[in-house]
Amino acid sequence: MGKPRVLVVGTGFAGYHCLRALERALPPDAAELVAVNPTDYMLYVPLLPEVAGGSLDPRRVAVPLRPKLPRTRLVQGSATEVDLGARTCSVVDVEGREQVLGWDRLVLTAGSVTRLLSIPGVAEHAFGFKSVAEAVFLRDHVLRQVELAEQADDPAERAARATFVVVGAGYTGTELVAQGQQLTRSALRGRTGLSEADIRWVLVDTAPRVLPGLDERLAGPAAGVLRGRGVDVRLETSVEEVAPGCARLTDGTEIPTRTVVWCVGVRPDPLVESVAVKTEKGRISVDPTLAVPTHPHVFAAGDVAAVPDVFNGGAPTPMTAQHAQRQGRLAGRNVAASLGHGAVGTYRHRDLGFVVDLAGAQAVANPLHVPLTGLPAKVVARGYHLLAMPGNRLRVAVDWLTDLLARRQVVQFGLVPQAGVRLSDADRVPVVKQS
Secondary structure, three states: OOOOEEEEEOOOHHHHHHHHHHHHHOOOOOOEEEEEEOOOEEEOHHHHHHHHOOOOOHHHHEEEHHHHOOOEEEEEEEEEEEEOOOOEEEEEEOOOOEEEEEOOEEEEOOOEEEOOOOOOOHHHHOEOOOOHHHHHHHHHHHHHHHHHHHHOOOHHHHHHHOEEEEEOOOHHHHHHHHHHHHHHHHHOOOOOOOOHHHOEEEEEOOOOOOOOOOOHHHHHHHHHHHHHOOOEEEOOOOEEEEEOOEEEEOOOOEEEOOEEEEOOOEEEOHHHHHOOOOEEOOEEEOOOOOEEOOEEEEEEOHHHEEOEOHHHOOOEOOOOHHHHHHHHHHHHHHHHHHOOOOOOOOOOOOOOOOEEEOOOOOEEEOHHHOOEEHHHHHHHHHHHHHHHOOOOHHHHHHHHHHHHHOOOOOOOOOOOOHHHHEHHHOOOOOOOOOO
């Protein structure tokens, strides 16, 4: 008969921790562990703004899978379809070849993609921010615009190149603006043709305050830090259209710019649409054990799963790394239990709070719902990330220490082409050419 195969689709926070739990809970000969993921690393998404800001090497946020998951076979590719009846998963590898993988237990942890709204020009002209490639591209692009702004003879072109618009004042957008502003400030060192007064960062959101998911005792200080650095914070305002050289807002304002970054939010990976199960707002409905009720051998966790939150009246848990990590661990333990190793558990996790790094010595945090700002929050934020990261901790700590003691390196490599990070490709599923 052979060993049962456990197939985990996606190795983000949920998938990675699911596989770690499986390797710990299952004896070596109990099951074959297979992971499907486009890359050979687990991406630590919360530190992407620091990569874009030039304070962290891109490799620091990429935790290699093979050393951490020695018993797992990695299939590097994208899952395109799941057939629950046949117990198969179709995968297109990085070279466009299709293969079909069978499974005895399936764990769907494919994560999320950028949420695009039906706003003209966003997919074609705005930049996303969900991957290492997008973060590296954005860093290079910002530095290039600063360089070209200094060289421009036309005042209008100069102003447009020196203006950077970030849409979405949640955790990602707020941190990105903070890091980006520090990056451009560092890029001005030694320049005589451009000053800080020429650089403009704009943060736009429909919410009445920045960080709408946080307590106002933290949102207010965060907005104060940004405004104190000269960031133009536009609240209760949305983007109406993004043109090649302009962002038009709903309040009638037109902002000439060559840079619009889309940080509005995320939605479950499109793979969910191929799975014939009940969904809730695009997420797979699961019971408290993270199993799909109608298919007991199928589990889901993280952003693709609508996991009932017992501390919030049974509503689905938020799409955060904090929940994905813990759901992944539980999914791994419950899959092991379904194979006769261990006991089944249910998901119970009370929110422990959040941290928002605002670059420099500034941050806001509410560990265990105790509001902190400034240096104490900065210490908590960095301590949290070092504890939460599954790898690269020493390297990250060294980068942070170097950034504290030495000037930030400002250099552009131009390794990532714009065609590789277009938002119009964000939801595109690989297509296999039929012979």
